Every structure is written in structure tokens, then in C-alpha cells.
Amino acid sequence: MASQLLQRVREEIRRRNYSYRTEKAYIRWITRFVKFHKLTHPEKMGKEEVMEYLNWLANERNVAASTQNQALCAIVFLYKQVMEKKLGQFDNLTRAKESNHLPVVLSRYEARKIIGLMNGDAQLMVELLYGSGLRQSECLRLRVKDIDFEFNQLWIRNGKGNKDRTTVLPQKSKQKLKEQIEKVKVLHKKDLNNGYGSIILPKALSKKYPKLNKALGWQYLFPTNKISTDPRSGLKQRYHRSSSYLHKAIKEAVQKTDILKKVSSHTFRHSFATHLLNDGYDIRTVQELLGHKDVKTTMVYTHVIKNKGSVVQSPIDS
Known part of the structure; x- marks a missing residue:
């Protein structure tokens, strides 16, 4: 993926005053998304490719719901805020399962x-x-x-x-x-x-x-x-x-x-x-x-x- 696109992502994140932690996370998820699709430029991909990647995270990687949601937010940010391209609703998205674990508490x-x-x-x-x-x-x-x-x-x-x-x-x-x-x-x-x-x-x-x-x-x-x-x-x-x-x-x-x-x-x-x-x-x-x-x-x-x-x-x- 052209580094120019990642730079545009960084600029838009900083313009919106997002934290540096969020910036790093979004850049990582966008990079992983592109690598998953064998370095195909996001301009040549759309909703189907996004769904395929998110479903893979849930079904094959068994990621937590919060992890899948962060990936979704990063990719939607790329398309909506940077590329000005609407992806629509993700009706057939396989949602990662929410954790039902009770928190560990100390006495x-x-x-x-x-x-x-x-x-x-x-x-x-x-x-x-x-x-x-x-x-x-x-x-x-x-x-x-x-x-x-x-x-x-x-x-x-x-x-x-x-x-x-x-x-x-x-x-x-x-x-x-x-x-x-x-x-x-x-x-x-x-x-x-x-x-x-x-x-x-x-x-x-x-x-x-x-x-x-x-x-x-x-x-x-x-x-x-x-x-x-x-x-x-x-x-x-x-x-x-x-x-x-x-x-x-x-x-x-x-x-x-x-x-x-x-x-x-x-x-x-x-x-x-x-x-x-x-x-x-x-x-x-x-x-x-x-x-x-x-x-x-x-x-x-x-x-x-x-x-x-x-x-x-x-x-x-x-």
C-alpha cells in the first residue's frame, strides 16, 4: 500500500485530535487489512473485502469482540474519513463473541x-x-x-x-x-x-x-x-x-x-x-x-x- 495513503490517515487522525495510541492502532489494522488481501490497494476494494477480513478475524483468529470492533472502526475510518467512500451496512458480518468472564477481584x-x-x-x-x-x-x-x-x-x-x-x-x-x-x-x-x-x-x-x-x-x-x-x-x-x-x-x-x-x-x-x-x-x-x-x-x-x-x-x- 502506498505510504501516501497511510500519511493521509495520520493527518486526518491528528486533525481530529485523536490520541497517538489510536493513531498507531488504526495504522496497524489498516496495514493488516491490506496485507490480508495480498497488498491490494483499498481503492480497489470495498464492502465485500472488508467483510471477508472481519469474518476471518472472528472465525479463524477467534479474536475478542472489542478487537474485531477496533479493526472495523479503523477500516471504516479509512474509507469514510480519508477516502470519502461509503461502505454501507454490514448485515452479514459475523460478530466475535462477547466475553462473559467475571473480572478478577482482590480482597x-x-x-x-x-x-x-x-x-x-x-x-x-x-x-x-x-x-x-x-x-x-x-x-x-x-x-x-x-x-x-x-x-x-x-x-x-x-x-x-x-x-x-x-x-x-x-x-x-x-x-x-x-x-x-x-x-x-x-x-x-x-x-x-x-x-x-x-x-x-x-x-x-x-x-x-x-x-x-x-x-x-x-x-x-x-x-x-x-x-x-x-x-x-x-x-x-x-x-x-x-x-x-x-x-x-x-x-x-x-x-x-x-x-x-x-x-x-x-x-x-x-x-x-x-x-x-x-x-x-x-x-x-x-x-x-x-x-x-x-x-x-x-x-x-x-x-x-x-x-x-x-x-x-x-x-x-x-
Whole structure:
């Protein structure tokens, strides 16, 4: 496929202010789609070829429903937004099966035990995953200005669905967060003295307030140890910690325990929701804190509670 088409895709994604993560995902899916059809240019393909690829993902690759849907979104974006070509309805599309798995949830003791075995940025980040119910990406992208100590809340900007929301700020983490902000302040001052200190802002803000990109409030709360080059703008900046950094820290902490559950960063978010419901908070409140669009998504945690501590007595115990 001509690289010019991929470049047009990138330009259109950036014009719409989509995240770099979305850009990479869309480029990967479009490339895979073209390779599946033996490098045939998308201009020479249409709805039938798209359906063939998506059905192959569901039937042969057994991908999750969310994976198939992401592929669909990427390809539809290519045809509709970049090539200005309508594909129509996918009436005969084989939909990948939705997962019916219940989320893995830690007990309060297990969550605190894992967090207690961590240190530094990773420990504070996991405290927020569990104490505030954040998604991993939301935690990584937190900026200094998103911490509201007066109202005891965290601001989540451009979360899933490109929506803002607030969630609870754990009292346990307040002092650590104040110390973290002081560290960022010292590091930012050092960067400014070395000719750096700029940060990528949403396009509208960067045009309206050209000097805002060097303000302390817009710096990432959990910055990396080194300056790197932004792949889009070419600007040298201090980005936020990576997901692999957090994943590695959690894995190492879990390995020091006797916990046999499969634990990831999202496990702490699941535990946050389940424990709030256990404490008697209503499901609408938990839905808002988690940022779920539909309460049905939040309802899965009520099933976790129901399955925990069954009232049915096993025959072997009677």
C-alpha cells in the first residue's frame, strides 16, 4: 500500500485530535487489512473485502469482540474519513463473541499487601488505581493540575469516550501526591534551565495560549527519567511513565506474595468498584466514578459480589 495513503490517515487522525495510541492502532489494522488481501490497494476494494477480513478475524483468529470492533472502526475510518467512500451496512458480518468472564477481584488485604511491597512512582500509581478506580492510561496521563486537594477529587481529562469526569481522591495518598508534585516542580525547573520543559497540549489550547505548554500545572504527574522526542511534533519533552513500567512493577510485587490470582493494573480498578458496592454505595455513584457510559457495564460487579460468599452449603460440608 502506498505510504501516501497511510500519511493521509495520520493527518486526518491528528486533525481530529485523536490520541497517538489510536493513531498507531488504526495504522496497524489498516496495514493488516491490506496485507490480508495480498497488498491490494483499498481503492480497489470495498464492502465485500472488508467483510471477508472481519469474518476471518472472528472465525479463524477467534479474536475478542472489542478487537474485531477496533479493526472495523479503523477500516471504516479509512474509507469514510480519508477516502470519502461509503461502505454501507454490514448485515452479514459475523460478530466475535462477547466475553462473559467475571473480572478478577482482590480482597482488601491482598490489594494492600501488593501495594505495600511496591515503592516510588509505581506504588503511588497503584494506590490511585485502587483508591480512585482509574484506568491505567488515565493514571499515566494525569497532570499536576488534575489533583484537587481542596475538593478531594481527581480530574480525569479526555477519558474513554473522550469525556471528562471526577473521582475520589484517597486521603491516604494526599501527602504522597503533594510530595510528588514537589518532585515534578524541581524536575521541571531543571528542564526549563536546560532549554526544555515544554509539553504537548490539546491543539485548541496550544494555539490560544502559546506559552501554556511550559506551565507547571500541565506537566505530567508521573514523568519519565529522560527527555524524548515526540513522534508527531518532533518536540523534545519529558513524557509520562510507560505502561510497561507499571506492568513490571506490579508483576514483581505480586511475585513476592502467595497470591495466585492473575493480577494486572485493571484488577485494582475492578477491586475499587467491587469494594465500594460491598460498602453499600449505589451503583449509579460507582458508574460515575468509573466513567462507564452504560450502567450495564458496572452491573458486572454486582455479579462478583453475588458469587462471593455463596449461601448455598456444599454437600461435603453438611
